[in-house]
Amino acid sequence: MTPNAYATLAIYSKHFKSDEVTALLEISPTRVGEKGRVFSWLLSTIEVLQSNRIEDHASEILKIFDPRRESLRKLALEGCEIRLWLYFGLDQPNRAFVVSPELIEFLGSLQADICIDVWSRGEENKGDGGN
Known part of the structure; x- marks a missing residue:
């Protein structure tokens, strides 16, 4: 079952292969991939943090x-x-979250995007990510 919240830092590159990113960052990803000529390197909190708070x-x-x-x-x-x-x-019709100034500054210094994926946990959508 998918947890109620998790975060993933993703790095996409046409120039660096996943093992080069791993060597530079000195941390192992939770997943890597290649689609066409773009390599992806991802590290997720899905398995390491047991919290329903996206913050x-x-x-x-x-x-x-x-x-x-x-x-x-x-x-x-x-x-x-x-x-x-x-x-x-979402287990309820309305939910807010806060992005800290520290996180905004960190991502801004990298020219990084924040992508937010919200899904309904209602009975009619259970297990399909709300699609």
Whole structure:
């Protein structure tokens, strides 16, 4: 079953292969891929943090990657696309979350996008990500 919230830092590159990103960041990804000529390197909180608060998952990503900011900046300057994906499900009709100033500053320094994926956890959508 998909947790109610998790975050993933994704790096997409046409120039760096996944093993090169791993060596530069000195941390293993949770998933890598290749589609066409674009390599993807992803590290997710899905298996490491047991919290339904998306803010906790975003903070965990910041904790992991802030010490690696210069390496991430190098990747960004070399043409890599960096995105923070925030995923969470709604158990109620309304839910808000806060993105901390520290996270905004961190992502801004990398010219990184924040992508937000929200899905309904209602009976009619259970298990399909709300699609």
